[in-house]
Amino acid sequence: MSADYEAVIGLEAHVELATVTKLFCGCLNEFGAEPNTNVCPVCLGLPGSLPVLNRTVVEYALRFAAALDFHVPEESIFARKNYFYPDMPKDYQISQYEEPILVDGQIEIDGVRIGIERAHLEEDTGKTTHMGGGGRIHEADYSLVDYNRAGVPLMEIVSRPDIRTAEQARAYVSELRGVLKTIGVSDVKMEEGSMRVDANVSVRKVGATEFGTKVEVKNMNSLRSLGRAIDFEIERQVEAIEAGERIVQETRHWDEADGRTHGMRTKEGSSDYRYFPEPDLVPLAPSAEMRTAAAGQVPELPQARRARLIAEWGIAETDARVLVDVEGLADFAEAAVAALTDGAARDVANWCTGDVLGYLNETGLSIEVLPLAPDGLAELVGLVAAGTLSRNQAKDVLAECLREPKRPKQVVEERGLEQVSDTGALAAVVDEVLAANADAVDEYRAGDDKVKKKKRGFLMGECMKALKGQGNPQMLNQLLDERLG
Amino acid sequence: MSAALEIAADVRAGRRRARDVLEEHLARIDASEPEIHAFNLVLADEARAAADAVDAAVAAGDDPGPLAGVPIALKDNLCTRGIPTTCSSRILEGWRPPYDATVVARVAAAGAVAVGKTNLDEFAMGSSTENSAYGATRNPRDTSRVPGGSSGGSAAAVAAGFAPLSLGSDTGGSIRQPAALCGTVGVKPTYGAVSRYGLVAFASSLDQIGPFAGSVADAALLLDVIAGPDPLDSTSSPVAPAAVSPVLRDGVAGLRIGLIDELVDADGVAPEVREAVDRAAAALEAAGATVERVSVPSVVYGLSAYYLIAPAEASSNLARYDGVRYGLRVDGGDVATMNARTRDAGFGPEVKRRIMLGTYALSAGYYDAYYGKAQKVRTLIMRDFAGAYERFDALLSPTSPTVAFELGAKADDPLAMYLSDICTIPTNLAGHAAASVPFGTDRDGLPVGVQVLVDAVQEPTMFRVMQALEEAGS
Ligand SMILES: [Zn+2]
Numbered sequence: 016m017s018a019d020y021e022a023v024i025g026l027e028a029h030v031e032l033a034t035v036t037k038l039f040c041g042c043l044n045e046f047g048a049e050p051n052t053n054v055c056p057v058c059l060g061l062p063g064s065l066p067v068l069n070r071t072v073v074e075y076a077l078r079f080a081a082a083l084d085f086h087v088p089e090e091s092i093f094a095r096k097n098y099f100y101p102d103m104p105k106d107y108q109i110s111q112y113e114e115p116i117l118v119d120g121q122i123e124i125d126g127v128r129i130g131i132e133r134a135h136l137e138e139d140t141g142k143t144t145h146m147g148g149g150g151r152i153h154e155a156d157y158s159l160v161d162y163n164r165a166g167v168p169l170m171e172i173v174s175r176p177d178i179r180t181a182e183q184a185r186a187y188v189s190e191l192r193g194v195l196k197t198i199g200v201s202d203v204k205m206e207e208g209s210m211r212v213d214a215n216v217s218v219r220k221v222g223a224t225e226f227g228t229k230v231e232v233k234n235m236n237s238l239r240s241l242g243r244a245i246d247f248e249i250e251r252q253v254e255a256i257e258a259g260e261r262i263v264q265e266t267r268h269w270d271e272a273d274g275r276t277h278g279m280r281t282k283e284g285s286s287d288y289r290y291f292p293e294p295d296l297v298p299l300a301p302s303a304e305m306r307t308a309a310a311g312q313v314p315e316l317p318q319a320r321r322a323r324l325i326a327e328w329g330i331a332e333t334d335a336r337v338l339v340d341v342e343g344l345a346d347f348a349e350a351a352v353a354a355l356t357d358g359a360a361r362d363v364a365n366w367c368t369g370d371v372l373g374y375l376n377e378t379g380l381s382i383e384v385l386p387l388a389p390d391g392l393a394e395l396v397g398l399v400a401a402g403t404l405s406r407n408q409a410k411d412v413l414a415e416c417l418r419e420p421k422r423p424k425q426v427v428e429e430r431g432l433e434q435v436s437d438t439g440a441l442a443a444v445v446d447e448v449l450a451a452n453a454d455a456v457d458e459y460r461a462g463d464d465k466v467k468k469k470k471r472g473f474l475m476g477e478c479m480k481a482l483k484g485q486g487n488p489q490m491l492n493q494l495l496d497e498r499l500g
Numbered sequence: 501m502s503a504a505l506e507i508a509a510d511v512r513a514g515r516r517r518a519r520d521v522l523e524e525h526l527a528r529i530d531a532s533e534p535e536i537h538a539f540n541l542v543l544a545d546e547a548r549a550a551a552d553a554v555d556a557a558v559a560a561g562d563d564p565g566p567l568a569g570v571p572i573a574l575k576d577n578l579c580t581r582g583i584p585t586t587c588s589s590r591i592l593e594g595w596r597p598p599y600d601a602t603v604v605a606r607v608a609a610a611g612a613v614a615v616g617k618t619n620l621d622e623f624a625m626g627s628s629t630e631n632s633a634y635g636a637t638r639n640p641r642d643t644s645r646v647p648g649g650s651s652g653g654s655a656a657a658v659a660a661g662f663a664p665l666s667l668g669s670d671t672g673g674s675i676r677q678p679a680a681l682c683g684t685v686g687v688k689p690t691y692g693a694v695s696r697y698g699l700v701a702f703a704s705s706l707d708q709i710g711p712f713a714g715s716v717a718d719a720a721l722l723l724d725v726i727a728g729p730d731p732l733d734s735t736s737s738p739v740a741p742a743a744v745s746p747v748l749r750d751g752v753a754g755l756r757i758g759l760i761d762e763l764v765d766a767d768g769v770a771p772e773v774r775e776a777v778d779r780a781a782a783a784l785e786a787a788g789a790t791v792e793r794v795s796v797p798s799v800v801y802g803l804s805a806y807y808l809i810a811p812a813e814a815s816s817n818l819a820r821y822d823g824v825r826y827g828l829r830v831d832g833g834d835v836a837t838m839n840a841r842t843r844d845a846g847f848g849p850e851v852k853r854r855i856m857l858g859t860y861a862l863s864a865g866y867y868d869a870y871y872g873k874a875q876k877v878r879t880l881i882m883r884d885f886a887g888a889y890e891r892f893d894a895l896l897s898p899t900s901p902t903v904a905f906e907l908g909a910k911a912d913d914p915l916a917m918y919l920s921d922i923c924t925i926p927t928n929l930a931g932h933a934a935a936s937v938p939f940g941t942d943r944d945g946l947p948v949g950v951q952v953l954v955d956a957v958q959e960p961t962m963f964r965v966m967q968a969l970e971e972a973g974s
Contacts, residue, residue, distance in 0.1 A: 056599050060820050062592070062700040063579040063601060065733050095816050097862070101835055106819035153834070160824070289862035291871060294704035294813055296734050 020218045020256075022249045023226055024178035028191060030170045030201045031139065031209040032075050038138045038168035039066030039109065046207065050161035058166035060104030065295050068093075072136060072168045073301055075200040076116050077309030079170070082198050082316055083131060085120035090300045091135075093293040102141035102160050110137035110171075112290045116299060122194070123318065124186045130175035139167040170201075176215065176226065181245040185238050188212055193317035193340060205237050214245055217262070218252045227252070228262040232276055234269045244269035248276050320345060328352070328360040337368045343382040344372065350389035351396075358393075358400035366392060370410060374417045386420035387413075395423040402436050402487060403427065436487040438494075444486070445494045448477045459499060471495065503664035504570045504718040508611070511558060511569035518554040518569025522547055522613055525571045529615070529662045537637050538647075538656040539616040540576045540586055547571070550613045557611075564611030567725060573657035573666035576617035577624055578604055578709070579698040587700050588632035589622045591821045591846025593828045601698020602733070603667060603709050603726045610725045615663050618653025622848045623818065624674055624702040626650050627920040630911055631850045638907070641683055641947060645904035648678030648920070651712070655682040658712045665722050666712040671702050672806050673899075673924025675710045676936035680899035680949020683938045685719045685966065686712050688924075690956045691931035692737040694723075695730030701817040703810035704735075706928040716937065716966045720745040723959070737957075744963040752968045753788030755961065757781065758892035760953075761795045763923045769901045776939045776948040777898050783972035784896075784965065794888050794895065798880040802926040803918060805881070808861045808874035809929070814851075815858030821846060853914065878929045885930050889955040894965045897923050899936035899949035923951060933959050937966045939973045 037044050040057035056064040080087050094112035115135035122129050141162040148154025172191065178184050192203040192210065203210040212235060217227035232248050235241040247269075252262055267276040315323070321335040324345070330338075338345040348367045352360040371392070375382060395413055398404045404412060404427065412426045427433060435441060449456055452474060459470035478491050510516040526544055533539060557564045574580065577587045579597035581604075586592045600608070608614065621631040629637040629652025637652040639645040640660035647656040651668025655678035658666050668675040670688035679686025687710040694709045701707060711722035724743045730736045759781055764774065781791045823829035823842030830845045832838035847855070861870035888895060900920055910917040927934040933956065936949035950969060954962040 056597075059825065061597065061599075061826070062585070062587075062595075062820070063577075063597065063698040064599075065697050065735075067732060067734050097816050097819060099819065099822060099836070099839055101822070101824045104820065104825065106822055107816050158835075287864045289816070289859065289864075289867075291812060291816070291862055291867075294735075295701075 019220055020249075020253050021221050022179055022245070023176045023217045023219060023229075024180075024184055024245060025176040025215040025229075026174045026178065026184060026187060027213045027215070028172040028188065029211040030172065030195060030203060032072055032168040032170055033199070033201050033209075034069060034071045034075065034168055036069055036071075037166040038069050038072055038136070039166055042166065044167050045163070046209075048163055050159070050163060053163045054165070058104065059162055060106075060165075066109060066293075068296060068299065069168065073116070073299065074305065074309060074312075076134065076136060076170060077301055077306055078198050078312050079134065079195070079200060080117045080120065081310040081313045082194050083120040083122055085117040085131070085134065087117055087301060087306065088114065090114065090298040091116040092298055093136075093296045094290045095293050097289040100140065101158065102143045102162075102165070104141065104162060104165050108138060108140065109293055109296070111135035122187060122190055124183060124190060127177075127183070129177045129183075129187050132173045132175050134170055134172045137169050137171060139164050139169050141165040181242040181249070184214065184245055185242045188238060188241060189340070190317065196342070197316055198313055208236075212241055214241065214248070216245055216248045216252070218249055218256065228264050230262065230264065230276075231266045232269055233266060236271070240269060240271050243274060244276060247274065251276065324364070328364055330361055330364045334364055334368050337372065338364060341372060341375070341382075344368075347371075347382050347389050347392075351392040354390035354393035356393070356397050358396035362396045362399070363392060366396065366413065370413050371417070374414075385417060387416045391416055391422055398423055398427065403434055404432065405434060405488070408432050408434065432485065434487050435482055435485050436490060438490065441482075441486060441490055442494055444478055444481050445491065445498060448474060448481060449498060452477060456499070471499070502715045502717040504567070504713060504721055507570050507664065508566060508568045508721070511554065511611075512563060514558055516569070518551040518558075518564075518613060519548065521569050522551040522571055522615070525615060525661070525663060528660070532640070532660055533662070535638065535643055536640055536656050536660050537635055538573070538618055538653045538660060538662055540588060540619050540634050540653070541584060542616040543583065543614055546583070547613050547615045550608070554611050554613065566610050566721065567607055567665075568611035570612050570665055571615045571663040572607055572612040572722075573616055573618045573654055573663040574604060574614055575620055575651050575654045575666070575668045577620060577669060577700040577702075578617075578667060579700065580604055580614070580617065583617070585617065585700065586634070587623045588620050588634055589846065589848070589851070590633045591828045591842070592826075593846075595827045597698070599698065602695035602730045604698060606726050607667070607722070612665070616657070618651070618657055618666060620653055621650035622851050623700070623814070624650040624669055624671055624707075625814070625850050625854055627673070627677055627917050628905075628907075628910065629653060629656075629678070630907065631848055633848060636907060639682055639904045641945070642904065644906055645946070646681065646907055646909075648681035648900065648904065650674040650678075651686075652678045652682075654712050655679050655684055655686065658682070658684045658714055664714055664718060667709060667722075667726070668712055669699055669702070669707055669709050670924075670928065671706045671708075671810060672928050673921035675712065676924045676934060676949070676951060677900045677920055679712055679936040680938070680947065680951075681904040683941075683947030683949075684712050684714060685716055685935065685937055685970075686710065686949075687719050687723055687935040688927060688933060689723060689727060689959060690737070690741070690933040691928075692735050693727045693741050693933070693957070693959070695728075695733040695736045697730055697732040701813075703813040704817060705813060706806075706810055708928070716963065716970045717745070717748055719935070719966075720748055720963050741957060742960050744959050747960045747964055748967045750964050751788065752784055752964055755784075755789040755893045755965065756891065757784050757789050757791045757965070758794035758888055758895045759791060760799065760888075760895050760897045761793055762797065762799050763897035766800075766901065766922060768919055768922070769898055770903065770942075772942040773898045773901060773903070773948055777896060777950055780939050780950040780969055780972070781896060784968055787968045787972065789965075789968075791896075792892075794892060796881075796884045796888050796895075796926070798877065798884045799926040801877045802881060802929055803922050805874040805877035805929060806921075806925045807857065807918060808870050809878065811854040811858030812861045812871050813858065815855045815862065818847075818851070818855055850914070881926055882930045885926070885932065885955070893954070893958070893961050895953040897951045897953065899923060899951040903942050903944075903946040903948060927953055932956050933962055935962055935966055937969045937973070939969055
């Protein structure tokens with residue numbers, strides 16, 4: 016981007032809430048069931064049916080409010096958003112409009128406060144599959160609708176236009192995901208569609224106070240594509256302005272394949288949604304008890320946890336981020352640290368972000384299915400700290416413990432890996448080697464630095480050979496120093 | 501003369517068989533239904549099975565319930581499991597609900613025997629039961645005249661003796677006005693007193709299900725069965741309402757009754773209707789109540805507010821009839837064309853008119869001027885009623901400005917038709933209860949109805965006044 020411009024970005028995240036049942040009926044909220052099996056008169060919008068609000072959804076929203084410092088108004092109102100679409104059973108969506116359940120939250124990204132204007136509850140639609148014609152509605156022979164998803168609870172989280180870069184946008188979404196996952200209200204999987212993020216992007220000259228014309232960008236299905244789409248859109252708008260063109264307020268689709276955003280040729284239906292208060296539901300007024308209970312259900316949030324681990328374990332910010340971001344990794348590390356008898360928490364963290372995470376990434380396994388228990392890792396760290404294993408030996412032992420249900424000590428015994436750290440035994444070996452290689456000792460004593468270094472390495476190698484590689488290298492070095500003078 | 505109470509008592513005591521009661525009513529239906537056309541569907545086989553089940557229960561020593569063996573007619577906008585529910589619209593052709601409305605389940609559980617689904621103005625939009633895809637219903641008191649509407653079939657079924665009880669729905673007067681025109685009792689309960697679950701919605705914030713009966717006591721019997729909290733309807737009151745049957749004989753001595761100036765003196769109120777209201781007031785005074793005039797100024801804006809709010813909600817409620825999932829479908833080249841053709845073929849002119857009105861009233865740029873303003877009027881009406889109810893226990897007015905009119909008389913003049921509900925609409929906007937009680941006839945022998953209005957949840961008081969009027973009028 017030209018240095019003369021800055022971007023103004025606001026994000027709208029739609030998050031599927033992980034309740035057992037749907038927003039307004041008792042049907043299961045379940046991914047991947049046979050089409051049209053989790054349906055009833057209410058979520059099919061049959062004539063005469065009426066919605067009844069799922070209390071758990073309100074509890075989840077209140078918990079989210081407590082986590083991100085939202086204001087929860089006394090009352091919020093459900094409203095109907097009217098538009099025709101075959102996958103919407105009532106041809107209106109029950110949502111919240113002028114009076115959402117949560118307002119004025121915030122999230123901090125690297126010391127920058129990003130405001131969250133509102134979060135509101137709404138129902139999801141069904142899912143349409145167009146048959147024939149390459150899966151597009153206009154060329155399809157016919158379409159099939161699965162209403163299992165209809166009525167699944169969604170929370171739409173709308174940030175203020177406080178974001179300035181694609182990087183910041185990614186960090187915001189990543190933090191939001193961490194919070195939602197930590198408080199247990201959503202799976203937040205962008206790839207599976209349980210979290211969808213749209214971006215409102217505009218650009219303006221640095222120093223300008225007015226906003227530019229904003230463009231809504233949709234269809235990003237990963238953090239990576241969110242970042243790419245925003246970067247592309249910023250470039251596109253700056254180039255257009257520089258070329259003297261006007262930015263058109265529109266919705267553009269991100270195309271992952273060609274790496275560009277594309278304007279939609281025609282808008283589906285009218286944009287006048289004729290919102291009005293949903294007469295089938297009473298105003299939503301969470302009780303004082305519900306509010307208090309929600310506040311008590313917020314566990315330590317990612318940001319606070321990172322700060323604590325950095326302070327307590329003396330680890331780097333990047334390592335803390337990895338520990339907290341990877342599902343279950345920080346829990347594993349904390350359990351290992353708790354079981355530690357010898358060694359540092361920092362070492363536990365290093366093994367976790369290094370070899371353990373590497374193995375998880377390589378195999379695609381999740382941490383809870385590993386045969387290695389947290390106290391097994393604690394044992395390994397203890398063996399290194401006690402000098403029983405060198406770091407390289409520990410790496411091999413850990414590799415085996417990640418694959419098979421064995422304790423580190425068991426592997427050490429089976430392989431006869433115990434490091435020789437007994438001074439007497441080591442001294443005997445050193446003396447034997449020096450006696451057998453008197454020439455080399457003489458050359459060492461007479462030689463210049465270069466020769467000294469070479470001969471010293473040779474003698475060390477002979478010692479290790481005699482010890483089958485299991486001698487404690489620090490102690491061997493010390494003994495050699497003493498004898499060679 | 502309380503047919504339902506007598507039938508239930510006799511059946512429960514084993515003095516009469518429910519099946520015999522039913523056959524008497526089916527015989528009357530056979531004889532007169534071709535002329536009246538109260539029903540979209542007569543459920544003779546299902547009713548026989550239900551009556552036999554009631555008799556079997558009695559024979560086994562079980563109590564089938566307070567409506568044991570009482571034939572009941574159901575307005576055809578109440579969902580009945582496995583039985584067509586049409587709302588008198590072509591658009592619901594062939595649709596069979598997979599579930600029963602709460603009220604349908606409650607009357608069945610109380611031992612009532614459903615004899616049929618009654619005709620209505622399409623989607624309950626109308627005041628004459630002429631706007632039906634299945635033809636008009638005629639008034640049993642004079643078959644050249646309309647029965648009123650939209651619950652005209654339910655009113656006619658009771659008036660013709662097809663069933664001693666029926667259920668209707670009242671959005672702006674759709675129970676009370678046909679009750680008045682057919683000479684039956686009709687009750688619009690407090691909003692939230694009776695579950696709306698399974699009532700096909702017209703205007704959700706105004707719709708309420710209520711009873712028709714030949715007597716006040718029978719209406720009380722039915723209301724006590726259907727009222728009460730329902731977890732399936734978020735707008736139903738969580739508090740169980742007080743029963744009305746036990747207070748019927750409490751009399752009206754000491755009750756303060758207000759005669760609503762704006763409705764009694766309204767343009768278009770026929771002199772004989774006005775006289776009936778005056779006689780009703782005098783009768784109540786004679787029974788020990790005090791009667792005074794009262795002004796409820798904002799009720800004159802009720803009709804205008806109603807014709808914004810009700811169509812607005814209807815435009816949204818009726819969006820789901822799009823040909824995708826059930827009912828009529830007229831194919832088109834693409835989804836939008838299919839939607840449009842289906843709705844064009846499936847809805848009648850009055851329904852289309854109201855969908856257009858409502859869509860307009862909710863449109864961006866017009867919302868505040870129309871829907872928003874109408875809601876303000878609604879608040880104003882509630883405030884004015886609240887003022888009146890500080891001084892009065894119940895209010896009195898005509899139910900309908902006129903007696904039953906000739907078929908076709910207002911069919912081409914929607915505004916004239918809308919004026920039929922000028923006295924009943926304010927109660928729906930306020931969410932209060934009101935009822936129509938027959939009180940004499942005009943010189944042609946056509947029944948006149950008097951409306952009793954009360955504050956929310958004051959049905960017991962309303963029924964005391966209704967009972968007093970019934971006793972004075974007979
Ligand atoms: Zn459902």
